[in-house]
Amino acid sequence: MSSIPKISLSGVTKSFGDKHVLAGIDLDIMAGESMVIIGGSGTGKSVLLKCILGLMKPDAGEILIDGKSAGSGNRDAFLARFGMLFQGGALFDSLPVWHNIAFRLRQGSGRLSKTDARDLAILKLRRVGLDPEVADMFPAELSGGMQKRVGLARAIAAEPEIIFFDEPTTGLDPIMSGVINELIREIVVEIGATAMTITHDMSSVRAIADKVAMIHDGRVQWTGAVGDIDDNGDPYLDQFINARAEGPIVVATQLRSRADARMQPHGISAAIYYLEHSRASPGCSLLRPWGPDAGSRLVRNAVQPFPIAYAHSPLPA
Numbered sequence: 001m002s003s004i005p006k007i008s009l010s011g012v013t014k015s016f017g018d019k020h021v022l023a024g025i026d027l028d029i030m031a032g033e034s035m036v037i038i039g040g041s042g043t044g045k046s047v048l049l050k051c052i053l054g055l056m057k058p059d060a061g062e063i064l065i066d067g068k069s070a071g072s073g074n075r076d077a078f079l080a081r082f083g084m085l086f087q088g089g090a091l092f093d094s095l096p097v098w099h100n101i102a103f104r105l106r107q108g109s110g111r112l113s114k115t116d117a118r119d120l121a122i123l124k125l126r127r128v129g130l131d132p133e134v135a136d137m138f139p140a141e142l143s144g145g146m147q148k149r150v151g152l153a154r155a156i157a158a159e160p161e162i163i164f165f166d167e168p169t170t171g172l173d174p175i176m177s178g179v180i181n182e183l184i185r186e187i188v189v190e191i192g193a194t195a196m197t198i199t200h201d202m203s204s205v206r207a208i209a210d211k212v213a214m215i216h217d218g219r220v221q222w223t224g225a226v227g228d229i230d231d232n233g234d235p236y237l238d239q240f241i242n243a244r245a246e247g248p249i250v251v252a253t254q255l256r257s258r259a260d261a262r263m264q265p266h267g268i269s270a271a272i273y274y275l276e277h278s279r280a281s282p283g284c285s286l287l288r289p290w291g292p293d294a295g296s297r298l299v300r301n302a303v304q305p306f307p308i309a310y311a312h313s314p315l316p317a
Contacts, residue, residue, distance in 0.1 A: 004067045006031040006162065006194040007052065012061035013218075014047055021047050022058065023218025029211075034188055034195040036209035036226070038240065040249060043215045045198045049164055052196075053082065065162075076108070083160035083193070085184075087167040089147040091139040091154075098122065098135035101154045124153035128183055145176040152180070156187055163188065165197040169204050181207035202241055205229070214240060216249065 005028035014022040021044040029035045037045050050056040052063055054070060063070040070078070091100050099106070101124055102117035112120065122132045128149040139147060148168065155163055168184060169177035181204050188195045188208075197208055205212060209226040214237050222234045229241055239247030 005029055005064070006033070006066060007196070008062075008064040008067070009048075009052075010062045010064075012048070012051060012063060013059045014044070014051060014056065015059055020218055022051070025061070025215070025218075025220060027213055027220055027223065029194060029196060031194055032192055034185070034197070034208055034210045036197045036199060036205050036212050037215060038199065038205060038212060039215035039221075040240070041200075044218060045215055046166065048215070049166065049196070049198060053164075054078070080104075080158065081161045083155035083158065083163040085148075085151050085155045085163070085165045085168055087170055089139070089151045091147060091150060093139055096136050096138055097125070097142070097150050100139070100150060101125070101157050103154070104158055120157065121153070124157050125150070127156070127187070128153045129179070144171055145173075145179070148172065148176075148180055149183070152183060152187070156191060156193075159191050160193060162194045162196070165195065165199075165208075167199055167201075168197065169199070169201050174203075177201065177203065178207070184208055205241075 007029040009025050009027045012022055012025040025048060039045055047056060051058045052070060098118045098121035101121035102112065105112045105120065106117050118135065122135050125132065125134055130146065130149055142150065165184060169180055172180065185208055199205060206226060211223065212226050212229055213223040214221045216236050222232060222237045224232065229237065232238060235248050239249050
């Protein structure tokens with residue numbers, strides 16, 4: 001096996017205005033490895049995926065695929081190396097299932113004939129546990145679990161070198177989630193692909209991953225083998241995998257508690273107040289609402305929303 005990582009990220013940064021989403025990501029994913037990326041909502045997991053695919057341009061840093069810059073060479077040839085299972089399925093409503101699965105293979109100079117494309121789609125449908133009759137159905141006629149399987153069939157149709165899975169079990173019941181997890185693991189091993197999965201579902205992490213990386217505050221907080229996550233020694237990862245409200249990761253309830261405590265001496269118990277772009281919670285923003293009283297302020301947490309109360313009188317500095 002080559003010692004060169006299949007995907008290598010070095011010092012990758014991405015900001016949107018003064019919101020620093022990626023603040024220096026360093027991560028290597030080896031060929032044939034299944035890497036699962038975890039972290040809270042709004043921590044940059046999807047942004048990182050888009051940067052790798054070239055859908056977003058990082059502000060700084062380097063992204064290498066097989067040791068070569070992800071931005072070099074022919075764009076179509078580059079994208080042909082990837083498969084993608086989207087969070088919401090992203091199936092074309094107006095196309096039958098078989099055409100959704102074989103969509104990429106019907107494009108370009110080397111496109112398959114309609115007959116060959118349909119036959120290949122049926123083969124992939126069988127691989128994900130669906131009957132050939134499904135091929136001529138439309139996405140609206142399928143259950144959520146069936147749509148996920150069709151999305152998986154499409155992701156592997158061209159037998160890509162690298163597959164991205166974006167929240168593969170979102171919206172599924174526990175049993176169907178287990179089925180999808182098993183299919184992903186089996187197929188990734190079967191075709192020898194390198195996999196990168198984004199998920200909040202710890203059952204998916206344990207079923208799919210060889211290695212895990214947690215992103216927090218724009219950086220890789222922890223990375224290691226999936227078997228080491230329960231005895232990791234990192235308070236951030238420990239809080240996340242055990243779903244604890246208390247810990248170094250500040251959540252909405254903690255923000256409200258701190259805000260109320262700060263406002264109590266001023267008689268504004270309903271106010272939600274916090275420092276603008278606090279390092280403890282990058283999702284917090286301080287906004288000045290409309291109205292004649294320019295001193296009135298409110299806070300909105302853009303990562304994990306909670307009920308907002310207005311301060312109708314000027315707040316102390």
